[in-house]
Amino acid sequence: MRLSTLPSSFARWGLAGLALGTLALLSGCDYNWWRMDGHQSTIKVAGPVARSQLEVFYVTCWVTLVIFILVGGVLAYATWKFRARTAAEEKAVPPEQGHGNPLIEVGLIGASVLALVIIAIPTLKGIFYTYDVPEDRKADLYEITATGYQWWFKFEYPSEQIAGAGALTTGNELVIPANRPVRINVRGADVIHSFWVPKLAGKVDMIPNRANFLWLEADQPGYYWGQCAEYCGDSHAVMRFRVVALGPKDFNDWLSQQTAPARNVAAPKLADSNAPKAQFAALRTFKQNETGISDKFDVAPLDAWKAKQFPEKGENPALIAQGKALFSTKACVSCHEVRGHGAVGISGPNLTHIGARSTLAAGVIENNPEQLQRWIHNPGAVKPGNKMAKGYVDNNIKLTAEDEVALVAYLQSLK
Numbered sequence: 001m002r003l004s005t006l007p008s009s010f011a012r013w014g015l016a017g018l019a020l021g022t023l024a025l026l027s028g029c030d031y032n033w034w035r036m037d038g039h040q041s042t043i044k045v046a047g048p049v050a051r052s053q054l055e056v057f058y059v060t061c062w063v064t065l066v067i068f069i070l071v072g073g074v075l076a077y078a079t080w081k082f083r084a085r086t087a088a089e090e091k092a093v094p095p096e097q098g099h100g101n102p103l104i105e106v107g108l109i110g111a112s113v114l115a116l117v118i119i120a121i122p123t124l125k126g127i128f129y130t131y132d133v134p135e136d137r138k139a140d141l142y143e144i145t146a147t148g149y150q151w152w153f154k155f156e157y158p159s160e161q162i163a164g165a166g167a168l169t170t171g172n173e174l175v176i177p178a179n180r181p182v183r184i185n186v187r188g189a190d191v192i193h194s195f196w197v198p199k200l201a202g203k204v205d206m207i208p209n210r211a212n213f214l215w216l217e218a219d220q221p222g223y224y225w226g227q228c229a230e231y232c233g234d235s236h237a238v239m240r241f242r243v244v245a246l247g248p249k250d251f252n253d254w255l256s257q258q259t260a261p262a263r264n265v266a267a268p269k270l271a272d273s274n275a276p277k278a279q280f281a282a283l284r285t286f287k288q289n290e291t292g293i294s295d296k297f298d299v300a301p302l303d304a305w306k307a308k309q310f311p312e313k314g315e316n317p318a319l320i321a322q323g324k325a326l327f328s329t330k331a332c333v334s335c336h337e338v339r340g341h342g343a344v345g346i347s348g349p350n351l352t353h354i355g356a357r358s359t360l361a362a363g364v365i366e367n368n369p370e371q372l373q374r375w376i377h378n379p380g381a382v383k384p385g386n387k388m389a390k391g392y393v394d395n396n397i398k399l400t401a402e403d404e405v406a407l408v409a410y411l412q413s414l415k
């Protein structure tokens with residue numbers, strides 16, 4: 001088709017629409033789209049595995065950009081140069097068309113092969129590098145097992161065995177040592193999920209009955225956003241998690257706090273002995289925002305997370321004791337474990353130190369008293385169809401406002 005016969009206003013509006021649409025999409029993805037950064041950016045990465053994957057992405061981009069410019073340039077040149085200039089040319093019979101030119105054809109095949117080789121070299125290198133922790137880093141390796149459930153994540157630390165309780169188990173917030181290669185053994189409990197922390201590494205599926213793994217490393221201490229990347233049912237879009245990377249001392253302090261049984265605020269002496277390490281004392285004054293959206297913080301998210309490691313000010317032991325009792329009588333114990341408090345359920349996230357997490361319900365809402373109350377009041381309103389909401393119906397769980405306040409005080413005390 002000749003250029004002059006293109007309905008030009010259609011083409012112009014089409015292009016403008018495409019550009020606007022792309023902008024709208026990008027800005028919807030992230031408020032930082034112009035810097036290509038954001039919580040889940042695969043462009044501004046924070047670890048060697050994601051960096052290696054980014055390199056492959058860039059090589060592919062550059063090669064295709066060159067192809068685009070060459071092919072687009074030839075097309076634009078030919079369209080312009082041979083356009084119909086006059087009404088007579090417009091009506092003229094097109095000149096005889098050429099068919100086949102061995103030199104051009106062989107040249108194009110050669111160029112394509114070259115382009116593929118340029119892409120293949122870093123790709124193959126990347127595949128080997130990202131597959132498993134490099135030999136020379138194996139001595140430093142830390143291993144964690146991550147299991148996907150509808151719609152939350154369980155994290156187990158096989159190297160932290162607790163007498164009578166097995167490996168240290170947490171949920172929805174994966175705490176890792178920074179600057180060390182971490183191998184994540186991924187498992188699926190019900191349907192296929194996928195483990196993805198865009199700034200640290202590409203996704204790997206969590207498949208029931210099929211052991212798989214990936215490795216990642218965080219360059220420095222930080223707070224990273226992850227999520228399930230495989231459609232897994234009603235609440236798939238709100239199946240998220242966080243990765244908290246800590247320096248060696250903070251990580252060890254965190255481990256010793258987590259391996260301790262649940263805090264007991266009702267007995268002041270025990271409370272003292274179980275109090276979390278004071279390593280984050282300077283951050284106690286942190287004030288959380290009230291939006292209820294867990295990815296918007298007034299302060300650096302890692303600092304916000306650290307502030308959660310402390311007992312809240314003005315704890316009320318009587319109210320907490322009341323909440324603890326309700327936790328057993330309202331069937332919460334049948335699905336949740338609170339190690340040391342007699343709760344042994346395994347179908348929901350381990351809540352032994354739930355008060356020390358920065359988010360609730362698999363990284364969906366901020367962990368503060370208002371949001372926690374909102375969650376236990378009606379979990380189905382936060383995450384459609386989730387298993388706890390179903391449990392409420394099956395077990396006919398009814399909570400009064402007073403029950404909710406007591407349960408919130410109890411759960412927040414579990415640091």
Ligand code: HEC
Nearest residue numbers: 151152171330331332335348349360361362386387388391
């Ligand atoms: C039928 C099993 C079941 C019962 C009963 C149950 N829960 Fe849950 N709970 C779950 C599941 C499953 C999740 C994870 C939901 C999700 O994120 O998809 C959950 C999540 C939670 C969370 C958030 C945990 C996290 O890591 O973010 C809290 C807090 C919680 N439940 C408290 C309670 C309390 C309090 C009760 C009793 C009133 C209770 N649950 C009763 C299964 C249950």
Ligand SMILES: [Cu+2]
Nearest residue numbers: 193228232239
């Ligand atoms: Cu999932």
